[in-house]
Amino acid sequence: MSTITHELDRIAITVKSHMLLRQLLKENPTLEEIMRNARNETEALIGVRNWVLDKIKKNEDAHNFYKRETHGRVAFEKLTWKDFAAIRILDYIDNAGREFEDQNLRGEIAKSNPIQLIWLAVTHGTGGAKPYFFKDMLMLFRQFTGVYKRNIPPQEKVEEWMDRWCSGLDPRIIKLREENRERILKIIISKIDKGEISDTKFYFSTGISQEQKYLKTLDWWDDRLFHLHFAVRSPDLLNELLDNSLDPDTMKILYKAEAKGIPFFVNPYYLSLLHVRVPYFAIGADLAIRHYVIYSQQLVDEYGNIVAWEKEDKVKPGEPNAAGWYLPNEHNIHRRYPEVAILIPDTMGRACGGLCASCQRMYDFQRGNLNFNLDKLKPRKTWDEKLETLLDYFENDSQLRDILITGGDALMSSDKSLEKILDKIYRMAANKVEANKKKPIGEKYAHFLRIRLGSRLPVYLPQ
Numbered sequence: 060m061s062t063i064t065h066e067l068d069r070i071a072i073t074v075k076s077h078m079l080l081r082q083l084l085k086e087n088p089t090l091e092e093i094m095r096n097a098r099n100e101t102e103a104l105i106g107v108r109n110w111v112l113d114k115i116k117k118n119e120d121a122h123n124f125y126k127r128e129t130h131g132r133v134a135f136e137k138l139t140w141k142d143f144a145a146i147r148i149l150d151y152i153d154n155a156g157r158e159f160e161d162q163n164l165r166g167e168i169a170k171s172n173p174i175q176l177i178w179l180a181v182t183h184g185t186g187g188a189k190p191y192f193f194k195d196m197l198m199l200f201r202q203f204t205g206v207y208k209r210n211i212p213p214q215e216k217v218e219e220w221m222d223r224w225c226s227g228l229d230p231r232i233i234k235l236r237e238e239n240r241e242r243i244l245k246i247i248i249s250k251i252d253k254g255e256i257s258d259t260k261f262y263f264s265t266g267i268s269q270e271q272k273y274l275k276t277l278d279w280w281d282d283r284l285f286h287l288h289f290a291v292r293s294p295d296l297l298n299e300l301l302d303n304s305l306d307p308d309t310m311k312i313l314y315k316a317e318a319k320g321i322p323f324f325v326n327p328y329y330l331s332l333l334h335v336r337v338p339y340f341a342i343g344a345d346l347a348i349r350h351y352v353i354y355s356q357q358l359v360d361e362y363g364n365i366v367a368w369e370k371e372d373k374v375k376p377g378e379p380n381a382a383g384w385y386l387p388n389e390h391n392i393h394r395r396y397p398e399v400a401i402l403i404p405d406t407m408g409r410a411c412g413g414l415c416a417s418c419q420r421m422y423d424f425q426r427g428n429l430n431f432n433l434d435k436l437k438p439r440k441t442w443d444e445k446l447e448t449l450l451d452y453f454e455n456d457s458q459l460r461d462i463l464i465t466g467g468d469a470l471m472s473s474d475k476s477l478e479k480i481l482d483k484i485y486r487m488a489a490n491k492v493e494a495n496k497k498k499p500i501g502e503k504y505a506h507f508l509r510i511r512l513g514s515r516l517p518v519y520l521p522q
C-alpha cells in the first residue's frame with residue numbers, strides 16, 4: 060500500500076487503473092462524494108475518516124478495539140470481517156504520510172497514503188497508483204460495505220481442490236517415480252564407470268556386472284548419505300538426470316543462476332519426484348515439488364540484493380533487532396515474538412536436504428552462511444561453549460516458552476549433535492523451573508513448554 064515518493068501529482072494513472080477507479084467510485088457513492096468535494100488530500104482524509112468512524116461506532120466492540128481500549132484474543136474474536144476493513148482504512152489514515160524503506164525496492168523510500176492516491180486519481184488522474192492498488196482498494200471497500208463476505212471453504216471443498224492432483228500414493232505416480240529412479244541410477248552408474256563422479260563410500264568393486272551395479276545402487280537409494288553425496292550441484296547434471304527435459308528458456312535461467320552463485324543442491328531422491336514423462340493424469344501433479352528446485356527469473360534477478368523481511372540480517376551485538384529484542388550474537392538466535400525464539404546450531408543443521416527456491420533465508424545463502432559444503436559444516440570446536448552462552452540467553456529471559464531449532468534443517472544435524480543440544484536444552488529448562496521456585500510471586504519467569512524441530516527432511520530425504 061505504498062508508493063515511492065516522487066512527485067505523485069504528476070504521474071498519470073493507466074487506463075486499467077482508471078477503469079478500476081471508476082468501478083470503485085460506482086460501488087461506493089459516499090466515497091465518490093467525499094473525493095469530489097475534497098479540495099485537497101487533507102479534506103479527503105478527514106472525509107473518509109469521519110465516514111468510516113461513523114460506521115465503526117455502531118459496533119462498540121470494534122470501536123473500542125480500534126481505540127486500543129480493548130485488546131487480546133477475546134476482544135479480537137468479537138470483530139467482524141467488516142470491522143477488519145474499517146480498522147484497516149482508519150489505520151491507513153492515522154499513519155498517512157509515514158515513510159518506510161521499501162525492501163521490495165532495495166531500500167527506496169516509500170510513503171504510505173492510499174487515500175491521497177485515490178484523491179489524486181479522482182481529481183487529477185494522477186498519483187501513479189498501479190492497477191493492483193485499485194484492485195486492492197476495490198476489495199477493501201467491498202469488505203467494508205459488506206459486499207465481499209468472508210468465505211471460509213468447507214472441508215469438502217478443500218478436499219475437492221486437493222483431489223485435483225494425484226498423490227504420491229497413487230499407484231500410477233509410484234510407477235512413474237520408479238521409472239525416474241531407474242533412469243537416474245543408470246546415469247549415475249554410467250558416470251561412476253566413466254570416472255566422472257566418485258565417492259569413497261559408494262563405489263563398485265571391480266568386475267561386477269551392470270545388473271549387480273544396478274542392484275547395489277538400489278540398496279544405496281535407501282541410504283540418506285547416498286543422496287547427499289550424489290546431490291546435483293549444476294544445471295547441466297540437473298537436466299541430464301531429468302532426461303534433458305528442461306526447456307531451453309529454463310536452462311538459460313538456471314545457467315544465469317549458476318553464474319550468479321545461487322547454489323544447486325537437489326538430491327537424487329527428490330529429483331525422482333519430478334516427472335519427465337507426463338501422462339494426462341499426471342499433468343501438473345509435480346509442480347509444487349518442481350517449483351522448489353527450478354529457479355525463477357525473478358529469483359535470479361534479485362539474488363545478490365535479497366534482504367531478510369524481518370531484518371534478521373541486520374542484527375548488531377548490543378543493539379536491539381528490528382522487533383526490539385537484544386540477542387547474544389548475529390547468527391544463532393532469531394527472535395520476533397516474546398514467547399518464541401529460533402536457535403540455529405553451528406552444526407550440520409545449517410545445511411538442508413535441498414535448497415528451496417522459496418527459502419526465506421535466501422539472504423543467508425547469498426552471504427554464504429548457510430551452504431551445502433557438508434564437510435565444513437561439522438560442529439566447530441567452540442560450539443559446545445557457544446551453546447552454553449546461547450542457552451543462558453533462554454534461561455535468563457522472562458518470557459520465552461518455545462525454542463524452535465532450525466537451520467538450515469534441524470534434522471540434518473547428526474543424532475549425536477542433536478542429542479547434545481536437546482539434553483542441554485532440557486537441563487536449561489529444568490534449571491529455570493528450579494530457579495523459579497526461589498523467585499517471589501510476580502517475578503517468576505515463563506517455563507519452556509515446547510521444543511520444536513524445523514525440518515523439511517521428511518520431504519527431501521525421507522530415508
Ligand code: SF4
Pocket residue numbers: 410411412413414415417418419420466467468514515
Ligand atoms: S529446508 Fe528450510 S531452510 Fe532449507 S532451504 Fe528449504 S526453506 Fe530454506
